[in-house]
Amino acid sequence: MDVTMTVNGVESTRDVEARTLLVHHLRENLDLRAANVGCDTSSCGACTVLLDGEAVKSCTVLAAQAAGSEVTTVEGLAAADGTMHPVQAAFRAEHGLQCGFCTPGMVMATVSLLRDNPSPTERQVREGLEGNLCRCTGYHNIVRAALAAAETQKPVSA
Amino acid sequence: MIPAGFDYVRAESAEHALALLAEHGDEAKLLAGGHSLLPLMKLRLAVPGVLVDIAHIDELRYIRVEGDEVAIGALTRDRELERSELLQSEVPLLAHVAAQVGDPQVRARGTLGGSLVHGDSASDLPTAVLALGGSLVIQGPAGTRTVAAGDFFQGFFTTAVGEDELLTEIRLPRTGGLGWAYEKFTRRANDWPIVSAAVVDGRVALANSGPTVLRAAATEAALASGASNADAAAVADEGTSPSADMHGGVEYRRHLTRTLVGRALDTASA
Ligand SMILES: Cc1cc2nc3c(=O)[nH]c(=O)nc-3n(C[C@H](O)[C@H](O)[C@H](O)COP(=O)(O)OP(=O)(O)OC[C@H]3O[C@@H](n4cnc5c(N)ncnc54)[C@H](O)[C@@H]3O)c2cc1C
Ligand code: FES
Numbered sequence: 001m002d003v004t005m006t007v008n009g010v011e012s013t014r015d016v017e018a019r020t021l022l023v024h025h026l027r028e029n030l031d032l033r034a035a036n037v038g039c040d041t042s043s044c045g046a047c048t049v050l051l052d053g054e055a056v057k058s059c060t061v062l063a064a065q066a067a068g069s070e071v072t073t074v075e076g077l078a079a080a081d082g083t084m085h086p087v088q089a090a091f092r093a094e095h096g097l098q099c100g101f102c103t104p105g106m107v108m109a110t111v112s113l114l115r116d117n118p119s120p121t122e123r124q125v126r127e128g129l130e131g132n133l134c135r136c137t138g139y140h141n142i143v144r145a146a147l148a149a150a151e152t153q154k155p156v157s158a
Numbered sequence: 159m160i161p162a163g164f165d166y167v168r169a170e171s172a173e174h175a176l177a178l179l180a181e182h183g184d185e186a187k188l189l190a191g192g193h194s195l196l197p198l199m200k201l202r203l204a205v206p207g208v209l210v211d212i213a214h215i216d217e218l219r220y221i222r223v224e225g226d227e228v229a230i231g232a233l234t235r236d237r238e239l240e241r242s243e244l245l246q247s248e249v250p251l252l253a254h255v256a257a258q259v260g261d262p263q264v265r266a267r268g269t270l271g272g273s274l275v276h277g278d279s280a281s282d283l284p285t286a287v288l289a290l291g292g293s294l295v296i297q298g299p300a301g302t303r304t305v306a307a308g309d310f311f312q313g314f315f316t317t318a319v320g321e322d323e324l325l326t327e328i329r330l331p332r333t334g335g336l337g338w339a340y341e342k343f344t345r346r347a348n349d350w351p352i353v354s355a356a357v358v359d360g361r362v363a364l365a366n367s368g369p370t371v372l373r374a375a376a377t378e379a380a381l382a383s384g385a386s387n388a389d390a391a392a393v394a395d396e397g398t399s400p401s402a403d404m405h406g407g408v409e410y411r412r413h414l415t416r417t418l419v420g421r422a423l424d425t426a427s428a
């Protein structure tokens with residue numbers, strides 16, 4: 001079946017099997033490799049992308065379900081001139097990654113969290129990232145990065 | 159893990175969904191948020207030939223007051239329940255419980271109707287709906303019928319919704335002024351309850367204490383005859399049939415049930 005969606009601002013149509021999961025569609029058909037498959041059971045969050053602005057686990061969404069929608073992956077976060085998104089910059093500054101496998105999902109979950117709540121408390125950050133596991137267990141710096149990103153984002157949204 | 163092959167059809171309306179179910183018979187399955195069905199399909203525990211995607215039927219996404227009830231469209235997502243100011247004031251138990259389901263990504267997809275029809279005894283929203291009483295509106299080839307929450311959950315992953323039917327609406331009494339509580343015990347964040355207890359308006363419902371979510375009948379009877387919270391909680395596991403698993407044995411769960419019901423009763427009556 002033909003599936004059309006807008007990914008990182010670019011519309012694309014591909015002929016996919018109905019059973020194709022969104023994460024495989026992104027990785028294999030559209031060559032976007034940021035969303036990772038970790039657990040494949042919607043537990044780890046490594047495959048998190050934004051679907052119509054909300055963080056979802058793309059290993060538990062069919063590409064067909066996302067037809068007609070807007071999808072954003074880490075590849076679509078930076079500005080056209082390469083300037084990193086505040087969340088990306090904060091993950092770098094606060095060393096919010098170790099092996100980096102969970103990072104794309106963590107970044108997208110953080111973007112979604114800050115969109116809903118621009119000034120979260122540490123507890124709210126931890127709850128907001130509940131669906132993302134880091135196998136390097138680097139949570140401390142990830143939470144710091146999210147809080148730092150909230151700080152840098154503030155003047156922008158004010 | 160990739161599901162076995164199937165055909166995908168998007169339903170444009172409730173009538174369209176019912177027509178597709180009628181056309182494809184037991185080959186077809188409805189797909190709402192997909193966060194219970196797709197995991198089963200990946201494990202090949204469910205192998206439908208046709209998926210009827212109902213998630214885009216916007217006419218089944220609403221939360222509104224109707225007389226002394228709040229009516230909620232079956233396709234309303236957990237996220238919408240959790241954030242609804244109307245629910246927070248009129249049926250606060252449901253808004254609170256919705257916020258306890260899984261994690262933010264799961265709540266962005268899961269729907270109230272999907273959780274109820276899936277009928278997992280270990281799930282949060284069915285426990286809340288059972289405690290709230292209320293009724294469920296089911297549409298099928300023969301028309302629309304309304305089932306009381308107490309008759310909806312019929313057995314192990316079995317509800318009153320037939321294979322050719324659609325749950326369209328959940329009607330809950332406005333309980334905003336009453337004491338309520340939800341006590342959920344899990345081993346880690348973003349998980350299903352090992353046991354949970356929902357309390358509101360003299361009703362007590364339990365998750366994961368039998369083949370389906372159930373009412374703590376002995377506790378309710380004790381409360382009705384004027385027993386203290388502690389005495390009512392002491393009989394909370396009567397009539398339950400929890401099973402042992404890696405999270406704990408039967409006695410442990412019974413103890414947990416009594417403990418959680420005690421806490422919930424105290425919170426609800428505080
Ligand atoms: C990682 C993870 C963690 C989770 N944690 C929890 C948790 O802590 N607590 C909890 O309670 N749940 C939890 N869940 C389950 C989650 O809440 C599901 O989304 C929900 O149970 C099912 O809703 P859905 O809309 O996704 O339904 P679907 O998966 O789309 O459908 C489920 C079933 O209901 C049927 N159906 C759906 N809608 C209708 C309708 N309107 N009429 C008739 N039939 C219908 C479908 O055909 C299917 O059989 C979790 C799920 C995941 C993946
Ligand atoms: S791969 Fe999707 S949640 Fe782990």
Ligand code: FES
Nearest residue numbers: 098100134135136
């Ligand atoms: S940095 Fe390695 S999994 Fe998180």
